[in-house]
Amino acid sequence: MPNLAFDTAHLLAGGLVLISFMLLYQDRLTSLLNVYALHALVLALSVAWQAHLQNAPHLYVTAGLALGFKAIIIPVALRRIIERLGIHREIETVVGIGPTMLAGMALVGLSMVVMLRVTAAATPIARQDLAFALAVVLLGLLMMVTRRNAVSQVVGFMSLENGLNLAATGARGMPLVVEISVAFSILIAFIVIGIFLFRIRERFDTVDIGALDQARGEHR
Amino acid sequence: MNHFIVPPQTVPLIPLGAAALLALLPGYRLTARLNVVATLATLLAALSLLFEPLRTPGPYLLVDDLNIVFIVLNTFVGFTTSVFSSSYVGHELEIGRLTPRYLRFYHAMYQLLMAAMNAALMANNIGLMWVAIEVATLTTVLMVGIYRTHEALEAAWKYFILGSVGIALALFGTILVYVAAQPVIGEGLQAMVWTKLVANAAYFDPALLNVAFIFLLLGYGTKVGLAPLHAWLPDAHAEGPTPISAVLSGLLLNVALYAVLRFKMLMAANAAAITPGPLMVTMGLASLLFAAFMLYRRRDIKRFFAYSSIEHMGIITFAFGMGGTLANFAGLLQMTLHSLTKSGIFFAVGHIAQAKSTQRIDDIAGLTETHPWLGWGLVVGVVAIAGLPPLGIFMSEFLLVSSTFARAPLLAILLVLGLLVAFGALFLRLNGIAFGEPRGVNHPVKASYGPLFAHLALVLAAGLYLPPLLVAWFQHVSQLLG
Numbered sequence: 001m002p003n004l005a006f007d008t009a010h011l012l013a014g015g016l017v018l019i020s021f022m023l024l025y026q027d028r029l030t031s032l033l034n035v036y037a038l039h040a041l042v043l044a045l046s047v048a049w050q051a052h053l054q055n056a057p058h059l060y061v062t063a064g065l066a067l068g069f070k071a072i073i074i075p076v077a078l079r080r081i082i083e084r085l086g087i088h089r090e091i092e093t094v095v096g097i098g099p100t101m102l103a104g105m106a107l108v109g110l111s112m113v114v115m116l117r118v119t120a121a122a123t124p125i126a127r128q129d130l131a132f133a134l135a136v137v138l139l140g141l142l143m144m145v146t147r148r149n150a151v152s153q154v155v156g157f158m159s160l161e162n163g164l165n166l167a168a169t170g171a172r173g174m175p176l177v178v179e180i181s182v183a184f185s186i187l188i189a190f191i192v193i194g195i196f197l198f199r200i201r202e203r204f205d206t207v208d209i210g211a212l213d214q215a216r217g218e219h220r
Numbered sequence: 221m222n223h224f225i226v227p228p229q230t231v232p233l234i235p236l237g238a239a240a241l242l243a244l245l246p247g248y249r250l251t252a253r254l255n256v257v258a259t260l261a262t263l264l265a266a267l268s269l270l271f272e273p274l275r276t277p278g279p280y281l282l283v284d285d286l287n288i289v290f291i292v293l294n295t296f297v298g299f300t301t302s303v304f305s306s307s308y309v310g311h312e313l314e315i316g317r318l319t320p321r322y323l324r325f326y327h328a329m330y331q332l333l334m335a336a337m338n339a340a341l342m343a344n345n346i347g348l349m350w351v352a353i354e355v356a357t358l359t360t361v362l363m364v365g366i367y368r369t370h371e372a373l374e375a376a377w378k379y380f381i382l383g384s385v386g387i388a389l390a391l392f393g394t395i396l397v398y399v400a401a402q403p404v405i406g407e408g409l410q411a412m413v414w415t416k417l418v419a420n421a422a423y424f425d426p427a428l429l430n431v432a433f434i435f436l437l438l439g440y441g442t443k444v445g446l447a448p449l450h451a452w453l454p455d456a457h458a459e460g461p462t463p464i465s466a467v468l469s470g471l472l473l474n475v476a477l478y479a480v481l482r483f484k485m486l487m488a489a490n491a492a493a494i495t496p497g498p499l500m501v502t503m504g505l506a507s508l509l510f511a512a513f514m515l516y517r518r519r520d521i522k523r524f525f526a527y528s529s530i531e532h533m534g535i536i537t538f539a540f541g542m543g544g545t546l547a548n549f550a551g552l553l554q555m556t557l558h559s560l561t562k563s564g565i566f567f568a569v570g571h572i573a574q575a576k577s578t579q580r581i582d583d584i585a586g587l588t589e590t591h592p593w594l595g596w597g598l599v600v601g602v603v604a605i606a607g608l609p610p611l612g613i614f615m616s617e618f619l620l621v622s623s624t625f626a627r628a629p630l631l632a633i634l635l636v637l638g639l640l641v642a643f644g645a646l647f648l649r650l651n652g653i654a655f656g657e658p659r660g661v662n663h664p665v666k667a668s669y670g671p672l673f674a675h676l677a678l679v680l681a682a683g684l685y686l687p688p689l690l691v692a693w694f695q696h697v698s699q700l701l702g
Contacts, residue, residue, distance in 0.1 A: 118427035122399055130399065137392060141385065153381065160388055167395045173407025174398050176347035180391065183351055187384065190358065194380065 005053050009125050012046035013132040013166060017108060020139040020159055024104055025097050029082055029151055032091065033075045036155050040070035043162045050169045053125070059169055062181040066165065069185050070158065077192055078151060092148040100146050107138040129170025136163030154191050161188065226268040228275075228283050231291060232339040234262045239331035243324065248313055251327050252306035258331055259299040262338070266295040277415045282344030286697050290341045290478050293556055297470045297563050298334050300671035304567045305330070305463035307668040311574050312461070322366055326461070333359040333467065337475050346394050347412050349479055350387070353443065356472060357383045364460035375455035382442060382452040390439025390479075396432035397486070400424040414482060421489035429486075429493045436483045437499060443476035445530050446537060447507040457526035458579065462570030465522055469529040470563035474555060477533065481540060481701065488702045500541025501631065507534030508638035515645035520579045521569055524649060525562065528605060531642050532558045538635065539620050540701065542627070548698035550620035557612040557679055558605070564675030565601040568594050571667040572653075576660055581649055586658030591665075595654050597672045604679050606646045607639060612682030 019039045026032040044066035051059030093100065111134035119127045140160025144153050161184050168177045238258035245251050269283055269291065277284070283291075309326065312318040318326070333356055340352035361383065365376030394412075401411040404423045410416050421429075442449040457465040484496045511531035518524035536558065539551030572587060572594050573579050587595030604611035617639060624632040 114431060118425070118431050119399065121403055121425050121428075126399060130396070134392070137388070144381070144385070150377075157381070157384055157388075160385075164388060164391050164395070167392060171395055171399045172402065173411075174395065174402075175409040175412055176345075176351070179351065180347065183354055187354065187358065190361075191380065191384075194377065 006125060008049055009046065009053070009170075010128055012042055012049060013129050013170075015042045016046065016162065016166060017132050017135045017139070020136050020143075020163075021101070021104060023143060023155065023159055024100055024139065024146075027091055027097070029091060029149070030079065032152055032155055033078055033082075036158065037071045037075040039159055039162055040066050040074075043165060044071060046166060047169045050129075054172055056173070058178050061178045062165065062169065065181055065185055066162070070162070070188075074158070074188065074192060078154075078195075081192070081195060082151060091152050093146055094148060095146045100142065104139055104142055107142060108135040111135040111138055123172065126170050126172060130167055133163045133167035133170065136160070136166060139163075150195055154188075154195065157191070158188055226265050226272075228269060228281055228342060230265045231262060231269070231295065231342065232335045234258060234265060235331040235335035235338065239328045239335060242331055243328035246320065246324065248310065248320065248323060251324065252309065255327050255330060256299070256302045256306060259295070259302040259334065262334060263292075263295040263299045266291050266338075277344045277413075279409055279413050280345050280348055281342045282415060283342060284700075285693070286481075286700055287341050287478065289552065289556070289693070289697060290474060291338060293474070293559055294337055294341060294471050295334075297559055298337075298467070300674060301463050301466050301470070301563060301567075302330070304466070304570065304668055304671040305461075307666055308461070308463055308570050308574070311665060315574075317367060318461075326363060326366060329359045329363050330463070330467075333363070333472075337471060340475050341478060344414050345409070345412050346397060346414060346417070346482075349414075349482075350391055350394050353390070353440070353476065353479060354387050356475065357387060357443065360456070360460075360464060360468060360472060363464045364456045366461060367459065369459070371455075372459040375452075375459035379452040379456040382449070386439050386442025386449065388439070389435050389442070393432045393435030393437075393439055393483075396428055396435065397483075400428040400432060414486075418486055418489050421486050422491065424490055424493075426490055426492035426494075429490055433483055433487050433494070433496055434499075437480060437496065437503075440476045440479045440483075441503060444473055444480065444537065445507070445533050446503045447510040447530065447534070450507065450511075450530050453530060454523045454526040457529070458520050458523040462522070462566055462573065465526070466563040466566035466570070469526070469566065470559040473529065473533050474559060477536065477540075477555070480537075484540070485701065497541045497543050500537050502541075504534045504536070504538030504541055505631065505634055505638070507531065508538065509534075509634065509641075512638045512642035512645065515642055516648070518649075519581055521573065521581050521584065521653070522566075522579055524581065525565055525569060528642065528646070529558075529562055531638070532562070532605070534638070535617070535620070535635075542620075542624060542631075543702060544623065544627070545695065545698045546623040547620060548701045549694055550616045550623065552694050552697060553682075554613065554616035554620065557616060557682055560675045561601055561604045561611075561613060561679050564672050564679070565598065565605060567668075567672040567675070568598040568601060571665050572598065575663050575665040575667075577663060578660065581653060583660045584653050585656045585660070586654075588654050590658045590662050593669055594667060597669070597676065599650065599654050600676050600680075601672075602646050602650045604676065606643045610680065610683045612679045615683055615686075 022035050044063045047063040112131050115131035115134050119130055137160050140156050143156030147153050168174055242251055336352045336356035340349050343349035361376050361380045365372050398411055401417055404420050405411040445453040487493050487496050508531050511527045515527050536551050536555045539547045576584050604613055607613045607617040
């Protein structure tokens with residue numbers, strides 16, 4: 001029985017890392033949102049499994065939030081925004097897919113080396129959850145820096161935040177997890193509303209020097 | 221727990237209540253006054269904490285000798301800024317840059333920001349501290365974008381994304397601290413209580429603490445505006461309303477630095493963990509040197525002083541990174557005086573930008589002739605921020621430089637280089653702004669000089685005479701910081 005518990009948690013957390021990789025090579029916004037919904041779904045399952053293992057019913061709230069808000073509402077809302085604003089469907093990347101994937105692999109390796117080494121004292125489940133969580137966080141950061149499009153940056157941020165949820169639920173008995181996941185959901189809601197209201201399409205470091213000067217308030 | 225005259229919870233709760241009230245009330249006169257009254261009440265509540273005996277910390281809130289310095293400073297600048305803000309937004313309403321609806325939103329957000337900052341400063345729980353700093357970030361993002369111009373929205377978005385990444389990294393660090401604490405303290409709330417953490421830190425896994433501190437330093441360091449994570453700061457200062465620039469520079473950066481200091485104390489309690497000092501020294505020096513050179517190329521007056529804030533946060537982080545009673549003392553003094561001076565400068569700059577209808581440095585000249593009060597106020601402020609005697613910052617910088625020379629002469633040379641470079645830039649620009657032939661439009665402006673000159677007077681007084689009580693207090697806190 002403990003084996004099943006560990007293996008399932010391992011499978012779900014590992015799945016999250018894999019889906020983070022899938023996010024990296026999507027080249028269309030709609031498919032990116034689908035993969036993100038899958039990311040959130042796996043997170044919800046993982047959190048629910050932790051709630052079951054730790055006998056911590058409050059974690060079901062976090063799981064429900066991940067399922068209802070992140071896996072359904074946010075992807076649907078973002079899809080409508082894309083259609084409404086007519087944002088071009090292709091994702092512009094700063095770095096090509098190949099180098100990005102290689103960098104991603106290096107980051108996952110790094111997080112395994114770092115986290116497994118420093119968490120020798122923790123329980124096996126917490127240990128692998130933290131290692132996978134750091135991998136998801138770093139992959140999310142990688143996605144944010146390699147994309148130009150605001151929507152895909154936000155998806156990167158949300159996947160990063162899923163990694164944080166994984167870490168927080170993996171740390172046994174951590175207080176305030178539910179509050180923190182609610183706070184993050186509010187943050188994400190703000191971001192999505194921000195995109196819609198302010199019609200932000202691009203990140204602001206374009207190669208257009210004129211635009212740069214305008215953004216920096218420096219008129220030389 | 222029942223002998224308190226004023227329970228410490230009131231310090232964050234007063235602004236929270238005021239935020240709810242201000243969100244509902246219409247009208248400029250009433251709400252601006254209410255805003256001032258609420259911040260004054262918060263200041264009085266914070267001051268009353270000084271006269272009460274130290275209490276046993278609860279699982280959520282803590283008042284000790286360290287954070288009370290920050291709380292009093294925070295509520296004081298919050299109060300003076302609200303006075304400045306009432307005349308500032310009055311002008312903005314007249315020229316139509318703000319609509320009454322946005323004004324209501326602005327006042328509610330201002331109070332919410334105060335509540336969040338006070339909660340972060342009083343938090344004895346690292347989870348609560350994180351949530352409070354996140355809320356403070358969100359409210360400032362919303363206020364930076366309040367003018368809804370293209371530039372303001374860009375600045376808000378940039379701040380939002382970088383700030384979110386920062387707080388995400390800080391959360392990961394917080395989780396790691398909990399994971400390190402949990403085997404020693406046990407599961408649950410107690411393993412996030414800061415006083416418990418420090419008491420038991422010696423038994424934590426040092427490797428895990430090291431990794432946690434790196435995440436916390438990067439995460440909260442983003443909010444301090446340390447190079448290379450400072451990119452959001454100049455935009456956010458330049459595009460938002462000036463009272464917000466004053467609060468950002470004077471207070472929010474301090475709150476983030478306070479979080480770093482708390483975790484530094486935690487690291488110091490574990491003998492096997494890395495010493496955070498060298499990391500902070502490096503980031504502080506890098507920020508100082510980078511910002512000092514960048515000052516020369518600024519063309520926007522608010523952006524210019526935003527870079528000066530990065531420079532000063534670098535100096536302060538450097539001081540706390542050096543550690544030791546003397547350097548910590550210098551750091552505390554520098555932080556207090558920088559908050560007062562920089563918010564004072566922004567008070568002057570806010571009215572100057574209104575009087576000249578521009579923030580471009582090239583279009584502002586001869587202020588001492590056209591607007592003598594504002595012009596000379598700015599001159600005194602810049603003299604103070606540049607670290608000239610007899611104003612207070614001279615003393616803290618002198619203390620820091622001399623203590624650094626005694627311990628690490630090479631670092632001191634870099635420090636002095638940064639200070640001198642920044643000094644040159646400040647006076648180069650000040651000369652053009654304050655003196656010479658007046659240029660451009662000159663609107664009359666109903667300025668409130670009270671907050672500006674109150675701050676400058678305090679900075680001057682600190683340079684001439686520090687009361688022994690204050691010195692003893694700061695020395696005690698410096699020893700606490702280690």
